[in-house]
Amino acid sequence: MESAEHDVKMRLLVAAKKLFSRQGFDGTTVRQICEEAGANVALVSYYFGGKDNMYRALFDMSFPESLLLEGEEAKQDPVKAIKLLIRKVIAYQANDPELVRLIQQESAQLTPRVAIVQKYLVPVWQMARDILEEGRHQGVFHFRSLDNTFLYVWGGILFPRDFGFFNPVIREPLPSTEEKIADVTRFVLGALGYNGDPEPETP
Amino acid sequence: MESAEHDVKMRLLVAAKKLFSRQGFDGTTVRQICEEAGANVALVSYYFGGKDNMYRALFDMSFPESLLLEGEEAKQDPVKAIKLLIRKVIAYQANDPELVRLIQQESAQLTPRVAIVQKYLVPVWQMARDILEEGRHQGVFHFRSLDNTFLYVWGGILFPRDFGFFNPVIREPLPSTEEKIADVTRFVLGALGYNGDPEPETP
DNA sequence: GTCTATATATCGATAGAC
């Protein structure tokens, strides 16, 4: 049955994403993944050809490539474009926080998996840089270094928020996605020296 | 000889920090650490009582606790205080990027080591929050949520810059520490809606 | 397609010689 195969494959990927995001790739065993998925230990090799290939399959399944890169034509209006990018990234983060953790884990290491993550992220990074550069060209954004500004803006959008690490000092109830979008939009536009309306792009 | 013991112990810690920061804790073996340190495999257990305890000893050795928490009295001038904190964190980052990577790795996972990292970071986080709150109270910083603002500011200060992950899109030569301090200071003060002089705190 | 059983390697840790 094809749907049964699909089920097990998908269950394995979902289990792997969950465990990798919590324990890291090296901190997670194939046995744990199979147990979490309710599948036999041999099926990771059978379906994916090993633990490493499973990680690649996980990104192929999860990464919201088309969502992030669509509407690139809006780049002519850099303020609108950066607001839209912030909205899309923050909203996706709320729906799939595990993938964001995987990205952050690899961003702090030099593993053989970095290239897999970069393959998906480079086009998005490039789009963000283009928006910033166009904004500077139009005189609405003000900054010295494009590299440094890109790193700061991207870090601000992506930095962990609900991951438990900061729980000891966090006091307020978790903000809604719309509140997060509004706050980050104001932060980023403020950091970019934008003098206009810092209201977030409407959904 | 006490200096000899100190040498080996220190060499092991330096090797562990190097390898953990590149490969992660779980991705690094005791054997690799000892080889890197030019020491025998048995000495990790002998000196530290195992790999886990070694991680704790590493933070005890490395974390710049007093550097970050000194001069807390300057909190009365929140602009000056946040500028000083930015300077200290960025400068320390430039001197010891490996420790920052360790922190980022754990911030993206839920490992038994998180508590060790938090023990050292919570006082610094609390200081940063106090500065932001005092700034809002004095009317020089403008933001809605203290939690969200703290996370954004801290993320902006700490986000990786020279870690290789972003190399595919980075074009400019690496900025000097003073340039990084100046840029991040402007970003953060801009994000906080500060209307005064965004010049960084002088060294 | 899914299972058990196992091959093979490597892990962290330590006993005991020196």
Place this chain on the structure above:
DNA sequence: GTCTATCGATATATAGAC
């Protein structure tokens, strides 16, 4: 204090039965 040798546990991966 440092070494070799090795223990026991556990890792990934796969051969072969069903």
